[in-house]
Amino acid sequence: MFLSRLLDPVKSAAREAGAELWQLYQSGDFEQQQKADLSPVTSADLAANRIIINRLSELTPDIPVISEESYCIPLGQRQDWPRYWLIDPMDGTQEFVARSGDFAVSIALVEHGWPALGVIYWPKEDVLYYATRGHGAFKQQRNLINRIRVNEHQSGDIxxxxxxxxxxxxxxxxxxxxxxxxxxxxxxxxxxxxxxxxxxxxxxxxxxxxxxxxxxxxxxxxxxxxxxxxxxxxxxxxxxxxxxxxxxxxxxxxxxxxxxxxxxxxxxxxxxxxxx
CATH class of the missing domain: 3.40.190.80 (D-Maltodextrin-Binding Protein; domain 2)
Incomplete structure (x- = not known):
């Protein structure tokens, strides 16, 4: 019940962050920098990060958040957390910069060391993928929702x-x-x-x-x-x-x-x- 109550607000947060990314992608109004590991980061990543962290803090103020675009919390401070949010505000920054449109918002809730809720939003296609542990995986494109399964691969198939x-x-x-x-x-x-x-x-x-x-x-x-x-x-x-x-x-x-x-x-x- 706890996970099911969280799912719709998390989907909404992913959509909101994705809408911001898509607006900046279409306008080209963003700045690009380089991280210490030489991977790119843009002002769009940071804008989406702020939206998601604000929404999760409102939704579950007692659950900490780990994000790719935030300061890395030392293991000694986080290793005993029973649950935490784990987010990538824009997975595929290189794709964003290269103009392919293949980038997504990623939000997970990790409980006792294992992901229990996951939401992926692809702004270009307006597609949500989501799941909660024990309740199946789904794909939502606009108002059409379908349960998804891996391919039933047969011997001899490509x-x-x-x-x-x-x-x-x-x-x-x-x-x-x-x-x-x-x-x-x-x-x-x-x-x-x-x-x-x-x-x-x-x-x-x-x-x-x-x-x-x-x-x-x-x-x-x-x-x-x-x-x-x-x-x-x-x-x-x-x-x-x-x-x-x-x-x-x-x-x-x-x-x-x-x-x-x-x-x-x-x-x-x-x-x-x-x-x-």
Whole structure:
């Protein structure tokens, strides 16, 4: 009941932030800077961040918020939180700057170290993806709401893999045990590619390179409620709020459980997996 009461206000907050992003995207009236890690941030990210934090603070003043665009709270202060909001006010800033339209608002509620509520809003398409733990995953486009499930992949079907528009393909190809009968589906935004798996338009998404826990929090519950899984590159579950940094290891978003994923994708131990 607690999660269900939160869902509609969180969807509204995501839409409001997304509307601000879309207005700034269309007008071109935003400034771009570079973070310490050389990734881009814009005044639009910060505007959306303010909207979401204000709305969540009004909705649940006792629940803390972790955002990509806010100061990183030390682990010692946050590790015992029973629940917290985990947000990315604009997932896909590079896509925003590049004018592809493939960017999204991401809001998750993490309870006892595991995502329990997730909302993704894609302003360009006016689409909401959302889920609460134990109640299924849904896609809402305007007033049409449909429950979503991962693709019912059959033996012999072409395996559809979601990939980035901006990253080289070869590292992904190198992870595949069988490189035949594969189709690549390109889209921007980490969360939107994960939602492709959740709604059955791709069978998996392999993510190599830096991401934060805010990139996976909301989609984690959406993908799992749709019948899929998100695992790291060693086929173990991602974790939340257990590390000094909020960096994710490389990860895989996998659809139908009956697909022999460990026969198709090479497990990969990386330095980041060992030290994160």
């Amino acid at each position: 395996l559809k893999i979601a990939i980035s528009r901006r990253q080289p393909l070869q590292p992904i190809v190198d992870l595949l045990q069988n490189k035949h009968d594969v189709e690549y589906v390109a889209l921007g935004s980490c969360s939107l590619k994960s939602c492709l798996v959740a709604e059955g338009k791709a069978d998996c998404y392999l993510r190599l390179g830096p991401t934060g826990e805010w990139d996976t929090g909301a989609v984690h519950v959406i993908v799992e409620e749709a019948g899929g899984k998100i695992l790291d590159s060693e086929f173990t579950p991602l974790s939340y709020n257990r590390r000094d940094t909020l960096a994710n290891p490389d990860f895989m978003v996998m659809g139908q459980a009956s697909i022999p994923w460990q026969q198709l994708i090479k497990a990969r131990v990386t330095e980041r997996n060992l030290t994160a």
